[in-house]
Amino acid sequence: MSAFKINPKDYHGVGIGLRSAHYQTILADRPDVPWFEALTDNYMNDGGYPLHYLEKIRAHYPITFHGVGLSLGGVDPIDLTYLKRLKALRSQFQPIHFSDHLCWTSHDGRHSNDLLPMPYTQDAVRHVSERIDQVQNSLGEQILVENVSSYLSYTMSDRTEAEFFAEVAQQADCLILCDINNIYVSAKNHGFDALDYLKAMPKARIRELHLAGYEDQGDYLLDTHGEAVHEPVWGLYERALEEYGEIPTLLEWDTNIPDFSVLMQEQSRALNYWTKKQARV
Amino acid sequence: MSNAKMITKSALASMIAVGVMAASTDAFAGKPGFEKCQGIAKAGMNDCGTSKHSCAGQAAKDGDAEEWVYVPEGTCSKIVNGKVK
Amino acid sequence: MSELSKLYATMMEAIYGETSLAASYIVPGKVLSAAAQLGIYQGSVKGGLVQALGDLFPASKGLLGEQFFDAMASRYVAINPSQSASLDHYGETFPLFMQRFEPLAELPYMPDLASLEWTWHLAFHAASTNAISPDVLTGVPLDQADQLQCILVEPIYLHRSDYPLLELRALGLMTESEVDAVDIASGGGCYVVFRDGLNTQMSQVSPPLYALLEELKKPLSFGTICAQWLSKHPDLELNVYTAELIKRSWIADFRAINN
Structure with a gap:
């Protein structure tokens, strides 16, 4: 499987997740952001405003594609209509790469429209690797697979999530999108050490990092993407940059979406860690 | 020519007449284009394809498992003659 | 399993x-x-x-x-x-x-309003077609008009309701501050949801125009539709309504009918 072709000039530093609330601000102000991440599931329709704005923004910025709908870990056949539409979007917008999650979202025709955790077993490794491989073959390039936040673990799991992830990446020969906030949220919810997780990831396959804000529910942390990045996640991010090098990083904010200037503040904080790391090398 | 055929021809002729008139007065060109739009004209258009989790559906938010206890409290209080008894 | x-x-x-x-x-x-x-x-x-x-x-x-x-x-x-x-x-x-x-x-007006909102949503995300250009329109052969199909622009959705949906929607969205009361007794009407470029819009139309739009949604020739009009509404001038369709940019094309 060939790796995707990235122009390093286009893909570095800290990008921002593109949300409809900011389309017009971005086009009017042309903020200094190296790239935007477009959520492919928002552009699966045939026409209208979202596609129009994505086209305009693409004319000025590189974009990455990020999806939530493939249900890579599921057992229903991969949705070929969805895949076809994804390919059409890809040839229209020429994204740097496409990513989805290490999870399942639907079963027997019913959808959760949510990211549900997989059991971490040998069978599951084989199963999800084959499906990632199928998608990569269909797209003709490697995809990035992202770790999700989770709130439960299964009795049948016989290995850690990080071990599972590493095995899947190896077998599927895919790349990794490592969500730092998700590692922190899951570590707190399940009581594992986030640093152990970072270290167990196959470094050479990591192509992008994600940052977002969780919400503290008292008994657990919920991954709402509705707040600023929390301090311990910034700490973990710094460790991740030390561990993996300067990996392009993406900032996500999906609920209680603030003014774009707030995202720029978060972006510049992330960029500080990034350039600090770069300066030390 | 039958009556139906005549009325069809005349219906199309009236359309062409309006179209030609509109073209000559530049009415078509005067339509507001995409760039002039006043924003996304769909209240609450959502980014639905995000990877967040939600706490909006937690049990505490609709604890009335059996009884219907809510009364509409939105702007429909401003609707007169709207209730069917 | x-x-x-x-x-x-x-x-x-x-x-x-x-x-x-x-x-x-x-x-x-x-x-x-x-x-x-x-x-x-x-x-x-x-x-x-x-x-x-x-x-x-x-x-x-x-x-x-x-x-x-x-x-x-x-x-x-x-x-x-x-x-x-x-x-x-x-x-x-x-x-x-x-x-x-x-x-x-x-x-009882709520389900009608909701069903209007659903078509608004469909129209918002639909691929849209343009209205027929004056050049193309003048080229449509008058003599063959009855054999052709008059094609509506897309998307275009029709709603008939006993309730004033335009006012109800405005009140629900509170987009117009001057809307401070809606009188349901003021009655309903015929509504069209369509796109003007990227903008989704909604208009109230007269019942005859609405009836004409309903017919144009069917795979009938323009001749058949006009002949039907003649028998159903002998007292109404068809030309006024067909002209209105062009004024509103709701006609996309005249095409040979597909059987």
Whole structure:
């Protein structure tokens, strides 16, 4: 499987997740952001405003594609209509790469429209690797697979999530999108050490990092993407940059979406860690 | 020519007449284009394809498992003659 | 059935509240029981779908208030699992659900408004076609008009209602501050939802124009439609209404009819 072709000039530093609330601000102000991440599931329709704005923004910025709908870990056949539409979007917008999650979202025709955790077993490794491989073959390039936040673990799991992830990446020969906030949220919810997780990831396959804000529910942390990045996640991010090098990083904010200037503040904080790391090398 | 055929021809002729008139007065060109739009004209258009989790559906938010206890409290209080008894 | 299939089937049923068997698959946490952990997913899935309905039916939500709307939506979610990876496909049967929803019996205009909102949503995301250009229009052969099919622009949706939907929608969205009361007794009308470029719009039209639009939606030749008009409305001048269609930019083309 060939790796995707990235122009390093286009893909570095800290990008921002593109949300409809900011389309017009971005086009009017042309903020200094190296790239935007477009959520492919928002552009699966045939026409209208979202596609129009994505086209305009693409004319000025590189974009990455990020999806939530493939249900890579599921057992229903991969949705070929969805895949076809994804390919059409890809040839229209020429994204740097496409990513989805290490999870399942639907079963027997019913959808959760949510990211549900997989059991971490040998069978599951084989199963999800084959499906990632199928998608990569269909797209003709490697995809990035992202770790999700989770709130439960299964009795049948016989290995850690990080071990599972590493095995899947190896077998599927895919790349990794490592969500730092998700590692922190899951570590707190399940009581594992986030640093152990970072270290167990196959470094050479990591192509992008994600940052977002969780919400503290008292008994657990919920991954709402509705707040600023929390301090311990910034700490973990710094460790991740030390561990993996300067990996392009993406900032996500999906609920209680603030003014774009707030995202720029978060972006510049992330960029500080990034350039600090770069300066030390 | 039958009556139906005549009325069809005349219906199309009236359309062409309006179209030609509109073209000559530049009415078509005067339509507001995409760039002039006043924003996304769909209240609450959502980014639905995000990877967040939600706490909006937690049990505490609709604890009335059996009884219907809510009364509409939105702007429909401003609707007169709207209730069917 | 594989072990993975069995786990997913049980989890999906549990998420939509149909079984509690899934707890046996889950490791009880130090703080949260298996059921409580599962509850987080139930809440997240339900919350996501309720939120999506609120986004797709904003005027209905505005009229009913968040508390009523969300509670009603969560009842819909419980019996209508999502069937698509895209939340844009969720809620097509919500207006029908509202029609049968007992607590709404006293507000009969709500299902009509909701069904208008659904077509608004479809129109918003649809691929759109342009109105016929004057050049093309003048080239349509008058002598063959009766053999051709007059094609409407896309998207275009038709609604007939006993209630003033334009005013109700404006009130629900509170986009017009001057709307401070809507009198249901003022009656309904014929409504058209369409796109002007990227902008989704809605107009009230006269009943004859509406009837003509209904006919044009069918795969009939222009000649057939005109002949029918002649027998149904001998007293109404057809030319006035066909001209109106051009003025409103609702005609896309004249084409040889496909049989």
